[in-house]
Every structure is written in structure tokens, then in C-alpha cells.
Amino acid sequence: MIQLDALLCDCEHPTTAPSGTPTVEWELTDEALLGDRAPLSASERRAVVDQLADFGVETLRLTGSTGLDAAAVGELISYADDRGLETTLRTDGQQLDRDRLESLADAGLHRISVRVEGLSTPRQEHAAADDIDAALETLRAADDTELATELRFPLHAESVTHIEEIYDLAALLSADRFRLTHVPEPKLDGERRRRAVRRLADLTRDAHERNNHIETVLSGGIDAGYVTEYARDNLNGECATDVRTALRERLGAAPSPPVAKLGPAGQVYPGPFWDRYALDSVRARPFGAIWTDEANPLLVRLRHEEAGLPDRCRSCQFGDVCSGGSRGRALTAHDDPFEPDPVCYVHEEPAVGGSAAESPAD
Template sequence: MISVTKLLFARDYFGDRLRYTKSAHTMRNGASEGVGPVVVWNSTKTCNLKCMHCYMKSDAKKYKDELTTDEAKKFIDDLAAFHVPVLLFSGGEPLIRPDFFELADYAAKAGVRPTLSTNGTLITKGVAQRIKDIGVGYVGISLDGLKDVNDKFRGAPGAYEKAMKGIENCVAVGQRVGLRFTINQHNARELDKIFDFIEAENINRVCFYHLVYSGRGEAMVHDDLTHEESRAAMDTIIRRTKDYEARGLKKEILTVDNHCDGIYMYLKAKEAGDDAAAEQIMKYLSMNGGNRSGIAFGEVDPLGYVHPDQFTQHHTFGNVRERAFGDIWQDVTNPIMAGLKDRKPLLKGRCAKCKWLDRCNGNFRTRAEAVTGDFWASDPACYLTDEEIGL
């Protein structure tokens, strides 16, 4: 995850305390000194929508053998013991779980900051208030375009209007809320409109995800942006973030799942002759160390299996029903887990030779494996030129 706001303006938000510290890039089992990884828990596979790029392949049906309430509380206890700072409740649609509020409250009281990733369609005024009262740190609502584009992605007419109501209800109770937007060929032209939208709706935050070819997203590899389109998208994100700052608007802008974004920001600052900005960007990239799936970020699926991240569920390290999460996370007998914690010697192709490897750490492994069949191959979504990476 790249905080565009942090790199450009040194603005401090909660997640920056985990991403940009002097110790972050040296960690092997957590986000920074003294804490474990941020954990996504896909708490259910059931969903009321059917998104075309869903990495979980979720559907509106009941799935068997998901963690029970008691098992989930034991899991949360284990996270607290391992000093996990944040638990992101995801899905499917996590609000479909009847015990969501009980478990989010349990996490908060255990000292693990609960956050929520949702499609927003189930957030009534009452739900928004309960989320706020529990102390959920952040609600991320997935929106992949404005009305027609979003509803096409979500596989459900009316999904946009319901998500909009969910956003409005969060804003009304003072709940911190943001958008999760996956950039691809179908919606890249709407980036400027999305920036207009979050300003008009008083939304605090937006995460622009790069497409990962996982789950139903495997079929969308040809819907990803070209390298030239990725650069143009980043130009828009940088331009609009700077515009917010110039007008005194405090919005947290992030990009996710493509760590060459940070290097691109550095190169653009150098190209513009802004050496001070370039130095600041490189300082934070050096602290962070690039992609940290399997290190500072992990995922647990609805059945309790542990994975490097939510897009890499085809590689499994253990089950929280059988062993504590912290024990699984530190066990390097699995070659993928061991490799993720020290991946540089294993990387191949452009990634292995890239002069920015210490700042990117090989980008996203699942995309490389989806295209080449090799987990350690170069990430095909890196849009930097050979000249820019020192080849």
C-alpha cells in the first residue's frame, strides 16, 4: 500500500504509523517494531452481490464450515497475543454475519483495532451508528465507478444507490469512511469523477487498487490497464491529490497492490526538478521496503486457513483452528512463507535486476504467478521502463 498523501505531504494517518517507521523495512513477522502484521479476515464467503473481479468468488448462498463465533473469538485472542494492530473484517459481505457486531466489539476490547471492508449496501442509519459506537476505526466501501459502471461490476442493479446510502449514513454519524476502487479498463476514465465524488460527499479516504488476477479476477487479465494507461492513471491521482492539498482539503489518498507507484512518484518529482519532494518520497519508500505480504500483512479465510494476503489463497500456511496465528506466521517450513520473508534472492527477470528492488520488494507475486506460472517471476503490471529500473 502506497500513501500518496504521506509521500507528497508527510501527512500522518493511522496506517502510516505502521507503514513508515524506521524499523518497518527490516521486519520479518510484523508491520513494525513490537507489533504483528495487519490481518484481513474474510469472515464469510457469502455475499449479496456477485462482483466480476471478486477474488473470493463469493455468491449469495450459505457456505459450510466457516469459523463459529467461539472459534472467531479464540482467533481474535490469538491476534491480540501476537500484538496484531488491525483486524480488517472482509468477505464476501461481512455484515451478513449475524455476529459481526459482537466480534468487532470483542476485537476492539481485546486491543485489536477493527476495520471494515464492505460493499456498503447493508449500512442503514442504525448499522452506521452501531459501527461508530463499537469504535470501528475505518469503513472501506467498494465502489468501482459511478452508477452504471459500478452496477455492472457488482452484478446487481441498484448496488450503487444502496452503497451511496451506506456512505451517507456513515458520514452522518461521523464514522470515518472511504472508497475502495479497483482500476481497470472499464473505469479508468472515471478517476477524475471519483475525486469530484469524494469531495462532494465529504468522504475521508480513497484506496485505488490495481487489478490482481485472482478468483473471478483471473478472467480479467486482459481488462487490466496497459503500462501507458497505468502511468496516466497515476498522473491523475498525483494531480488531484496535489489539488486537494492546495485547496486545504484533508483527504487520505492511497494506491494498493502495485509498489512501482511509489517509484513512479519519485521519478516524476525528479523530472519536475523538485528535489526536496523527491528526497521526501524516497525517505518514506526506504522506510517501508515495498510489498510485505507474508510479513506485515496477512489473511485468514472463512475456514480459518492462513495466507500471505487475500489474493493469494492458493498458498496456505496453516489453520487457526489448530494453531495460534502467531505460531503459523513465524513458521518458515513452508517454502513460500520462507521465501516471502526474504524474497530478493528468489526473484527473477526484471524484478531481480531492478535498481529499486529495496524500495519495491518484487511487487505483487500473485500477478506474476497468474501470468507465468512462476511465483517468483517478474510482476507483469510493473509499468516502469527498462531504462527507469536501470536495465
């Protein structure tokens, strides 16, 4: 994660260093991931939380909660809180009212995260417009609670023209965080991605000058190269150097891979977009044993930076700050996780003095 407001406005290093363990994204219900396997029971879910806590995982993202009843979700959040995990609930098209949000906050939920892909317009299909409206109503309701809030903005060909309006809307609804994520899509070329991230960087600096300190983040490390370039072109020399140093220290010290995905039946995946490749199940082995398995050649390669990055990344001028992007996105686009990330949009120039410094694969 790249925190734009801290880097570009305060020229500061991130206040917290990576913990050395991955963030875990837990898909609670997903028929595609279940196959013919039975979902985890309530007691098994608690056992999984114990495994994560014992391994040192600090951050847990819950998705797919609509398939569980409210009491089960609240119980899981409460148990995770008791074990010291900071939990975010990510919703997709689900509207939560103030009473429900207060109940989740009481259970120990830290953050509610909603997805908004654009503005609700009469031209949209009803389902898309309803999802947008549900997300915005959830943010409005959360404004009266103690929950931290996040608006997730997936960048694709249709949403890219709405970035400024959605960013302003996030601030208007008092969201604590605006998160941009890249969606692999051929219709959105590299130059349009560059313009979108540049506009978000400009909006972040403008908001900071107006004393609106919304946290603005970019998911993953794929944007690190362009953020370095932006800082070089728009900040003074000392700040630009600090930005590059901070990105190198932050991403270079992150666990590799930085995000683990957990399926509803207990399968462990190397990260988002890896749905076709499960490492093992927590029903068979503890999470920590699966994640640190030195006998798994894929994990070993992902953890050894030079081996885990494409040639293009190793020779890139931004190799010391970029994590090589998402190996899962590369798998989806090329059927090979060690090909370049399909959403990479940096201008290709060789690194000075040879290969790039080490950085983890996502």
C-alpha cells in the same frame, strides 16, 4: 500502502512505521474458500482474535460480513476492539444505514470502506448500478457518524476513465480516504496505468492546495517506482529525495508478506490472490505459529527479499523502493508467485551500480 498526500504535498515521512506484523484481511463468509469445511463458530472467531492480538497484529480488515447476522458482526468487532485491534469493515454492494453504522461505531469499528468501480449509469447492468448506489448511500450515511470512511477504487479497463469523477465524488461525500487498487487485467496496459496514477497524483496535489486534505493512498508497493519518478519530475530536489527515502524506509521495513488472508474456516493464506494455497488452519495451530513457521519453504523464501523477488525486480532502477508488487497477483497470472507482478508498469531501466536494495515481497 503508499500515502500520496503526505509524500507529495507535505514531503513528509509517514507518521507511523510498520509494526513488524502483517495486516490481516479476514474473509468471514466465502463459499469458494469454505469447500467442505465448516465455518468458524462465534467462540472460534473470538479465539482467533485472541491469537491475532497475542501475535501483535494491529490492523484487521473484515470482508464478507453479509453472510453473518448483524449481532455476530457487532460482537466480533467489539471483541477485536477490546483486544486492541483497529478494525475496518469492507463492504461490497451492501448498503448500511445510519443506525447500523452508529451501532458498528459503538461496537468499536474504526473505519467503513466501500467499493466504487465507476459512475452509475443507465447503460450498466442493474446489479452493478445497485452496488455503486449502495456504496455511495453508505458513505452519505457515515458522514453523520464518528466512523472514518474509505472509498476503494479498483483500477481496470472500464473504471480507469472514471478516476477523476470518483475522486471528486469521494471528496464531495466527505470520505476520509481514497484508495486505488490495481486489478490484474490484460486490457489495461502499463501506459494507461501510469496515466491513471499520474492523474491521481495531480488530483491529490490540487486537492491539497484547495485545503481539501482527503487521504489518498495506493495499495501495496507496486506504485512506489512511479511515485518516485513522479516526485523527481514534479517536486523540488529535496522533496523528491525525501519521497524516495520515505518509500524505501516504509516499504523496506514492512513485514513480509505485509498482508495475511484468513478464510472463513480458519485457513491462513500468504495474502490476497493466494486462495489456492493455504498455509495451515488456526484450528490446528495458532496464527503466530503458522505465520513464523521456518519449516515452510514458501514463507521462508517470501521473507528473504532477494530470493523472493524476480530477476527483473532485483535489477530494476526502483528496486530500493518497490516491494516487487504482489506475489499473489504473479501466482494468479503466471501460476508462479516468483514471476513479475502482471500490473507492473514502470519503464524498464537497469539499476545503477548493480542489483537493487532489499525490499519485501507482497
